[in-house]
Amino acid sequence: MSDQKMDADWLEFHPDPKKPDFVLPQGAVDAHCHVFGPSPEFPYAPERKYTPCNAGKDKLYALRDHLGFSRNVIVQATCHGKDNRAMVDACRTAGDLARGVASVGPDITRDDLSDMHAAGVRGGRFNFVKRLVDATPREVFVGIAEKIQEFGWSIVVYFEAADLEDLEPFLKQLPGIIVVDHMGRPDVPKGVDHPDFQRFIKLMTENENIWTKVTCPERLSVAGPPYDDVIPFYQTIVDKFEDRVLWGTDWPHPNMKSHMPDDGALVDYIPKIARTPEQQRKLLVDNPMRLYWAQ
Ligand code: 0GY
DSSP states (O other): OGGGOOOTTOOOOOSSOOOOSSOOOTTOEEEEEOOBOOTTTSOOOTTOSOOOOOBOHHHHHHHHHHHTOSEEEEEOOGGGTTOOHHHHHHHHHHGGGEEEEEOOOTTOOHHHHHHHHHHTEEEEEEEOOTTTSOOOOHHHHHHHHHHHGGGTOEEEEEOOGGGHHHHHHHHHHOOSOEEEGGGGOOOGGGOTTSHHHHHHHHHHHHOTTEEEEOOOHHHHOSSOTTOGGGHHHHHHHHHHOTTSEEOOOOTTOTTOOSOOOOHHHHHHTHHHHSOSHHHHHIIIIIHHHHHHSOO
8 A cells, every 4th residue: 555655754663672681570561552553454544644664463462572571551553543453453362461542533332342342442542742643622532531431441641741731620520540641741851840740740649540651761861862861750750659650662662753762671771760679560560450451
């Protein structure tokens, strides 16, 4: 399919990631990763903002085994729009070893949700990042949030730090557990004490249903590898909210422009995020299992 050719400036995932030195705890979950296609079996959505390389379930599960993870949570990527077939197919293939987070529209039926639930989907994704999606009215998201409550799904929300103030009333209105991608994308050079990041900490402090992913140092870092500039953000969040944090590789790393991380090196970074064995077990096993495998 000629219109599905990967973007000229697309960076492909690392071809040969290292074997991590950090030994993951038994039963660790990669709780933020994606599948892309492969197209044409699973075509990219007409409304997509980028066309990636193919990165299908076989490659994802080979990476899982190579890094030492037991399970995956596959988050619907925006290049597939609301066509969740690639993600659902990947979940079905893995059986109980994968869960999914879907993007759905207001027309989704109870039967559709029920089928996805049977395949392993346990969440919906609401995206506010303007370079990735066209805007969805908030009342539409609220309607979807109410529909999915029956299935006990949580909601993953993606936004950038500058948008938090405006989104706060909406986030507080959502039912169930809300998981914020990548700590709400703080502007790292501003530091942890900046009012923007303090606003995020206050939001989590005052709302016990709000969780976050302590993910994507390669995306948030301004200094680049080994991403030391992001460490204080992760440590602050994990020390305060160790029962409400998740970690994932973000493989196959959509829209990275500066460099492509080595996924093994990302695993080696985990002890800088969560510094004790107890924090690591909560981050990698207890929290994702409670959120995605309890029902
Ligand atoms: C991420 C981040 C990005 C992309 C997506 O679904 C997506 O397209 O999530 C991004 O470009 O920042 O979490 O993978």
